[in-house]
Amino acid sequence: MTVGWKKFWAEHHDDQQWAKVGPPPKTHQLGVIAAVAADPAAVEAAQPDAFAAWSAGALRPWRLTAVFQRTGIDEGDWVDVACNASADVQEVDLWEAGGVYPKWERMVRFSALTDTPLAELLRDDDDPDTRIRVLPYARHPIQTWRNDLRTRYLPEVVHETVSVHPGKRQLGISVDFANAFLAKKEREFIEVIQPGVDPDTITLHH
Structure with a gap:
């Protein structure tokens, strides 16, 4: 454990979110x-260009997955806390599922956490x-x-986040939107391929 981490943890381990999820793996403490x-x-x-790209919805969900795979980060609740996201709902x-577009603050923290330049994350190609x-x-x-x-x-997912920057609403509203959005899309899809199937029995995660 580095001296820097000892000081950080002494200052933060009593925070409500950190106390709930515990410390991250040693390899990701810095x-x-x-x-x-x-x-x-x-x-x-x-980085006005990066902010403009974020505002335009340039981030792709799969790029986040690629970063997790490259860095070896196991997507535990500590990742949410480090990004100032909500661990309670695994934001x-x-x-990654495409249901919530990260707020700018959380995008910046994710970039720092994974040592990934925003320009790389926000490539529109x-x-x-x-x-x-x-x-x-x-x-299937x-x-x-x-x-x-x-x-x-x-676009509606991007708008839900970007339209309220710098973020004056509580996270729960965005999460409610995301869950309703994903549930609606899933119901529409299942009605097409399997009429009568209960979408609640099909999970979003692979």
Whole structure:
């Protein structure tokens, strides 16, 4: 354990969220320190192109999965806390599922946590080789549908986050929107391929 981590944990281990999830793996402690220290307003001023790309919905859900795979981060609740997201609803999972577009502050923290430049995360071009590699093989139409949602955030999902920057609403509203959005899309899809099937029996995660 580094001296820097000892000091950080002494200052934060009593915080409600950290107390609930516990410390991250040792291999990612420095990333957590960087994430918590990140200054989203300063980054916005220093990287206007990145902020403009985020505002335009350039982030692709599958890029987050690619970063997790590259860094070896196991998506535990500590990732949510490090990004100032909600561990109670596993918000980062909703990012990956395409149901919630990350707020700017959380995007900046994710960038710092994973040591991934915002310019790389917010590229608006596709990378089919990486996308195909990180998304599960679709053995069923439902998995194809899930992969489609993870290919690019739909405009209404982006708008739900970007329209309230710098974020004056409580997280619960966005999560309610995400859950309703994903449930509606899943019901619409199932009605087409399997009329009468209960969508609540089909999970969103692979």
